Amino acid sequence: MNTWTKNQHLTAIFMILFLSAMSGFLLDSYTDAALPFLDALVTWGAVIATYMVAKKLLENWVYWFIIDGISVFLFIARDLWLTALLFAIYMVIIFFGYQSWNKIRNESNAISS
Numbered sequence: 001m002n003t004w005t006k007n008q009h010l011t012a013i014f015m016i017l018f019l020s021a022m023s024g025f026l027l028d029s030y031t032d033a034a035l036p037f038l039d040a041l042v043t044w045g046a047v048i049a050t051y052m053v054a055k056k057l058l059e060n061w062v063y064w065f066i067i068d069g070i071s072v073f074l075f076i077a078r079d080l081w082l083t084a085l086l087f088a089i090y091m092v093i094i095f096f097g098y099q100s101w102n103k104i105r106n107e108s109n110a111i112s113s
Contacts, residue, residue: 001105003058012048012063019044035074042070058105061098065091 004012020040027036045067052060068087075084 001056001058001101001108004052009059012052016041016044016048035077038070038074042067042074045070058098058101061094061101065094065098068094 020037020043023040023044024037027033027040033039045063049060049063049067052063068090071087072084072091075081075087
C-alpha cells in the first residue's frame with residue numbers, strides 16, 4: 001500500500017478542478033444539466049480516485065468520501081432520494097475501508113521496522 005506526497009495530491013486536485021471546469025463549461029453550454037460543474041467534478045474526481053485505487057493508494061478513500069458526499073448533494077437536489085441514500089451508505093463503507101487499509105498499512109510498517 002502506498003501514499004502520495006503533498007505535491008502529488010496538489011497535482012491531482014488541480015487536474016480534477018481543471019478538467020471539471022472545462023467539462024462543466026461544455027455541459028453548461030451544450031446540455032440542460034442542472035448542476036453541470038458539480039456533475040463534472042464528481043466525474044473527474046471518480047476517474048482520479050479509480051486510478052488511485054488501481055495504484056493501491058491509501059488516500060483513495062478520502063477522495064471517494066468527498067466525491068460521494070458531493071454525489072449525495074447532487075442526488076438530493078434532483079429528488080433522487082434512494083440514490084442519495086445509497087451513496088450515503090457508500091460513505092459508511094468508505095469509512096470502514098479507510099480504517100481497514102490504514103490498519104493493514106500500520107501493521108506492515110511495524111513489521112518492516
